[in-house]
Amino acid sequence: MTQTRTRPDRGRSALGPALELVHTGRAPTRAVLTAELGVTRATAGAVAAELQGLGLITVDSSPSTAGAQGRPSHRLAVDPAGPVVLAAQVHTDGFRAALVGLGGRVVATAPGCGPVEADPAQVLGEVVAAGRRLLEESGRRCVGAGLAVPSAVAEPEGTALNPLHLPWAPGAPVREVFRRCLADAGISAGADDGVAANDVNLGALAEHRHGAGRGARQLLCVATGHRGVGGALVVDGRLHTGSSGLALEVGHLTVDPEGRACHCGGRGCLDVETDPLALLEAAGRRPGPEVSLLHQAIDLLRTEYHADPAVRAAAHRLVDRLALGLAGLVNILDPDRIILGGLHRELLRFDGDRLRAVLDGRSLWGRGKTFAVLPCSLDHNSLVGAAELAWQPVLDDPLRVQVV
Amino acid sequence: MTQTRTRPDRGRSALGPALELVHTGRAPTRAVLTAELGVTRATAGAVAAELQGLGLITVDSSPSTAGAQGRPSHRLAVDPAGPVVLAAQVHTDGFRAALVGLGGRVVATAPGCGPVEADPAQVLGEVVAAGRRLLEESGRRCVGAGLAVPSAVAEPEGTALNPLHLPWAPGAPVREVFRRCLADAGISAGADDGVAANDVNLGALAEHRHGAGRGARQLLCVATGHRGVGGALVVDGRLHTGSSGLALEVGHLTVDPEGRACHCGGRGCLDVETDPLALLEAAGRRPGPEVSLLHQAIDLLRTEYHADPAVRAAAHRLVDRLALGLAGLVNILDPDRIILGGLHRELLRFDGDRLRAVLDGRSLWGRGKTFAVLPCSLDHNSLVGAAELAWQPVLDDPLRVQVV
DNA sequence: TTACTTTGTGCCTCTGTGAAACAAAACAGG
DNA sequence: CCTGTTTTGTTTCACAGAGGCACAAAGTAA
Structure with missing residues (x-):
């Protein structure tokens, strides 16, 4: 019998780590990327070129204000015109929606007031609708969605365990509701698109990657x-x-x-x-x-x-x-x-x-x-953190952006 | 200019995970190993053969008491004649030394009574001497050494931070002293051979890999x-x-x-x-x-x-x-x-x-x-845990056993 | 200008692993 | 006993990712 492996193809295995380095600002140049990845210059060059081809980063070979000796290195940066993810947050007084690019850059925001309804589907429907409007206005491509809620969220169930300061019932299936709202709005591509987590957790993640928690x-x-x-x-x-x-x-x-x-x-x-x-x-x-x-x-x-x-x-x-x-x-x-x-x-x-x-x-x-x-x-660190979570599949395997 | 990468060769990258699966008993057969690694049967076979060639595991193709349908799978096990590591423990009433093989198998033990001296070098010298005697008696090859102490151990310094119930001064450089004792006894190969950690931490690690904490x-x-x-x-x-x-x-x-x-x-x-x-x-x-x-x-x-x-x-x-x-x-x-x-x-x-x-x-x-x-x-779970720590480099890259 | 340093690129090779076809070793049923 | 089925091991081939190397490029320092 023929044999097929169960795991998906890894693609270029250094691709994910490389994108993460640029994403978190730890690889401002191709030379640094080479060192951080621990690969040869040839490999780092190929990886950077591929990420550029995917529309995720920019490689700037123009005269850099180097000042140092040797040939100046190409500058790497997150592509400001690249895809975004939809970040959403529900808090005690209402909600927020935003589009966030790589590097934790908030591209657009939309606030919404409370009170938060007892039915999660209602609130999440409004958040997703606001996010959809942002997407339409900006005309940018959306490759994921993340939600921050003021409650612990159980994994892998995706349920809000203790939404103490919201009128939601403990155990509300927020992730599933969020995904359904995304699907109804025509935003999500796959069924596993859309993640949810606790707001403080997400804020911590954002601070760690882009704020006071770096390093x-x-x-x-x-x-x-x-x-x-x-x-x-x-x-x-x-x-x-x-x-x-x-x-x-x-x-x-x-x-x-x-x-x-x-x-x-x-x-x-x-x-x-x-x-x-x-x-x-x-x-x-x-x-x-x-x-x-x-x-x-x-x-x-x-x-x-x-x-x-x-x-x-x-x-x-x-x-x-x-x-x-x-x-x-x-x-x-x-x-x-x-x-x-x-x-x-x-x-x-x-x-x-x-x-x-x-x-x-x-x-x-x-x-x-x-x-x-x-x-x-960071302002809106929970939103940025929700975006981080949504970006994670892409950071793990950047080739997803072309498949999706 | 030519360019050499800084990181060591990975060798066969599935080698480490494979050894760990056999080591922790999660891969009793080659078929299970194939599934757990997520590779093809060909790869798993090559990996198992290589580990066998290194003298770390045994591959038993003899008639297994299968009972199930299909061709019986070759049984994998830790090689009982393989190399060992030296595990040592200092506690309030004395010390213990042991030889531990893969799979957490304690091969030989030697106790020693207290009281523990105020000079760590004295106690550790005795422990290492006891371990050396065990090694000579058994005639087995030693590929690492680990020490458990009743104190938090700072990394990367390797110092005992709070040996509250020992007459040692806080901050005693236990790992360095341990390494020196190993070198003096002619046991260690490299300068980074010999690790130390807290006894309860090590006990937990041992329980997780081989005891009540599995899974x-x-x-x-x-x-x-x-x-x-x-x-x-x-x-x-x-x-x-x-x-x-x-x-x-x-x-x-x-x-x-x-x-x-x-x-x-x-x-x-x-x-x-x-x-x-x-x-x-x-x-x-x-x-x-x-x-x-x-x-x-x-x-x-x-x-x-x-x-x-x-x-x-x-x-x-x-x-x-x-x-x-x-x-x-x-x-x-x-x-x-x-x-x-x-x-x-x-x-x-x-x-x-x-x-x-x-x-x-x-x-x-x-x-x-x-x-x-x-x-x-587990009996002696701190000792087994100290051995786990000593085995870790081999589990990360089994090719080390032939280089050392 | 020339020498030096550092970075980027093209080409070849090596190696780990997947894919597929085949062989082997058990069981089930006639 | 023979045959078909199931599962596992083995062999062969091919591909892709990454290293090694030589060379080119783009700066600084003298």
Whole structure:
């Protein structure tokens, strides 16, 4: 009997790694690409030419402002006219859609307000419709789609496990619904086109590839959205999602045994002690209904942190608890970099010294000296992360863009 | 100018994965090897023949007791006469040396008693000498050496960061000392021959490859030695050591805010609340000096758990605290399997229902149903793990055995 | 200008692996 | 016992990815 292998052809095996290097900006020239891939110049040249032929990167052989000795190297860059992916995000107050090219470049964005409906199909239908409009306006080719949701997403099922701050039922099959919406809108090509993941996880992935997390080997991200706290860990460039997608759901770490009651049944959880509502209440402010809690909390810090001692005390209170939670994570995970997002980023900016001091004091075995704490650096990092996820098949095998 | 690539030749690229499949018992026949590698029968045959030629595996084409239809497949197995690695372990009461073949087969063992000297070179010199005697007696070829120590080991420095229960100074360069001892004994071939890591980490690795952790995607191990508590996480077959080797050093998780004082400065740490000494004291027993605390504690459980209510109550106390610590880890790491070693294994055996109940009650979002809790299944799992680490270069590129 | 350095390109070769056809070793059924 | 079926091992051929090498190209340094 004849025998056919089950796995698909690898194609040029250095193609994927090469595209990833250009995508993340680690291969600005062909010479660097040669070194990073560990191949000969001939191979690197062939690979670059093939990626250029696929319309994914540009190879610029024009006079570069080199200044160095020897023949100047051709400059490599992501093709700004290349294909895009559709990135979508659902959050507590609405949704966002965007087109994102390689290199994490956001090409177009469309916001949408809430409230988020109880039926995921309704919201995702609107997001996808917005994305479709963006695609039509831009006239660009779409090679994938990714969705960020404020909930852990189980793999391989693609279900939202704990959409605590959305009116969705736990276990909602968000990925399948998303795929159906894509198919209905005529966007997706195959049935496995369209991926979904947790927003903080995706934000961490984006920061690792294009932002403040570049080069980190063990990147811990903690962020508040409008409600609740999320965490993520990127190890050697890959998301650590745990066995069921619930890893790093750090919202219910205890950071104050006598703290306020949490809907999880515990007391003094990171979630209720360090989110925007906690800051407003600690400062004695009544949250207004007009704008999001996150914006109210950030505004409060920006306008009154230096003026009002009560606001400063409230910030201190949150920072102490945040640092306690981070110290627990540091002692278990041993990251080399920590990135804070949302309100936590602002707390770091206004009260970073205190955060660092508490954190160092609680880190065992002098670990405090081994990691940096940074604010997140990308706008829309969850969107960019959703795009990363959508790009992944292409990064793994760039030849897909011509097949699809 | 001519151009030579920097990376070494890959050789036959399926060679390493093939050896690993046989090594871990996942490829008992050539047909299975073909399927697991995802290559054609021709390739699998060539690979198996090459590994056989290297003296690493045996290919048995004799009449197998098949029973199934079709031509019986050749049976693959680790060559019992193949090369070995030297595995060494230092613990609080002494050391152990062993020769370990592929497949985690312990070929020979030599124990050594304590006390452990303050100078690492002295202890490691003794271990290596014991290993050398084993090698001479057996007459087998040695292709690597690994060392397990009761401390986190920093990479890439190879220093013992927190040898809390040994008289060694933090930061002792154990790997370099180990390598020097190997060189002095004429065992090692190259300068990079000889690796060192934490004992619980290595135990987890061994359990994952050859024991109760087989097939787990996210394996969490927690174990007590004679003193203290260690943890480890194996993700997709690789140890999660963190950025400085201190990940999963879980001994100082707080499991009882009003618990006893710990030398780390905290209170109620897992370390002091669930180790052998804690059980003896909770049961109102005075620890004797004759045998190790671990043996005294295990003996106490075995002989009096069912007879003495005070012992049962002490076990309950430890189990509750252990479960609390595990729940915290589960909620952050989301493992699909947990393996307990040392005294914790005995607590699981005698009081498993209670452990499981507390653990499930504390696991958020119904995660309790997604993981198993098992006792560790290998004798000397730290030794076998040290051997795994030593074997790794050969598993990555089996052609090394002929070069060395 | 000339020498030197670094990078890009064309050509040949090597090697790992797939594809296909065939042989071998078991079982099932007459 | 013979024949057909199923599964596995073996042989042969071919192809593609990547290395090795020589040479060309494009800068800087003197």
